[in-house]
Amino acid sequence: MSIIRLQTSKLHYRKLGHGPKALLAFHGYGQEGHYFDVMARTLHPDYTVYAVDLFFHGGSTLSKTDQPLTKARLQEFVQALLEKEKVERFSVMAFSMGGKFALATLEKFHGQMDELYLIAPDGIKTHLLYNIATYPGWLQGLFKRIVLRPTRFFQTLGWLERKRVVDSGLVKFANWQMNSQEKRLRVYRSWTAFRNLTFDIRNVVKLLNQSDMEVTVFLGKYDQIISPKRLEVFLKALRKHNLVILNAGHTHLLYDVASWLKNHRRSAKNL
Numbered sequence: 001m002s003i004i005r006l007q008t009s010k011l012h013y014r015k016l017g018h019g020p021k022a023l024l025a026f027h028g029y030g031q032e033g034h035y036f037d038v039m040a041r042t043l044h045p046d047y048t049v050y051a052v053d054l055f056f057h058g059g060s061t062l063s064k065t066d067q068p069l070t071k072a073r074l075q076e077f078v079q080a081l082l083e084k085e086k087v088e089r090f091s092v093m094a095f096s097m098g099g100k101f102a103l104a105t106l107e108k109f110h111g112q113m114d115e116l117y118l119i120a121p122d123g124i125k126t127h128l129l130y131n132i133a134t135y136p137g138w139l140q141g142l143f144k145r146i147v148l149r150p151t152r153f154f155q156t157l158g159w160l161e162r163k164r165v166v167d168s169g170l171v172k173f174a175n176w177q178m179n180s181q182e183k184r185l186r187v188y189r190s191w192t193a194f195r196n197l198t199f200d201i202r203n204v205v206k207l208l209n210q211s212d213m214e215v216t217v218f219l220g221k222y223d224q225i226i227s228p229k230r231l232e233v234f235l236k237a238l239r240k241h242n243l244v245i246l247n248a249g250h251t252h253l254l255y256d257v258a259s260w261l262k263n264h265r266r267s268a269k270n271l
Helices: 033-043 071-084 098-112 128-134 138-148 151-162 168-177 181-193 201-210 228-237 253-264
Strands: 002-006 009-016 021-026 047-052 090-095 113-119 214-220 242-246
Touching: 002 071, 009 033, 009 071, 021 033, 021 098, 033 047, 033 090, 033 253, 071 098, 090 098, 090 253, 098 113, 098 201, 113 253, 138 181, 201 228, 214 228, 214 253, 242 253
Parallel strands: 021 047, 021 090, 090 113, 113 214, 214 242
Antiparallel strands: 002 009, 009 047
């Protein structure tokens, strides 16, 4: 485990493998850097994977003075990691919430990036529940009350599921991510601290279309959190990309991608 310290905030990451290519990896909500262990074994012996613990996950901490996290501050952490590991060119892989970290990295370091692998990425088109949770004012206060007293929230969610207003997969995901006060506080802290990680997707598309970077997107056919439909406009705007849609949902998609790569890596254009 390695640490990058900037004042009182710290970023933990794991160095996995010893391959000649560098891959910076950002996990999803509720995970840690070690979730990329299977991926690193799949990518052996070509890659060295630098698997970051997102703030409020694993060993990474974000001080109150760095909240809400700005893209510029996050880019300082990435720059410090690259300098510490003596990495000049690298690729990025991100799953779910890690997509926001990947896009912030892309904006600053696109000239140094060779490949971008997005696995059901957040940050391109956010879910309504996320927007509600991070909206200033009374809606954010409402979400904080849900964190502390969740009974009515879960009752309402169950009622919406029975009325088929909300998909059952989304309900299961919410239950899994918020079934304890510790988890609910992490949801609140993560979502509010990362609320400034927003992106002009037209600019993201422009950066990708003007570069020679290889872009590969993995999506789950049954994913209700980051559904394929949510990324349709973004993908159509890209001049070139590789799209892989797996018969999977959201929660275990990172592992599903590792399994897919294990079987298809030799025939895949990039990995």
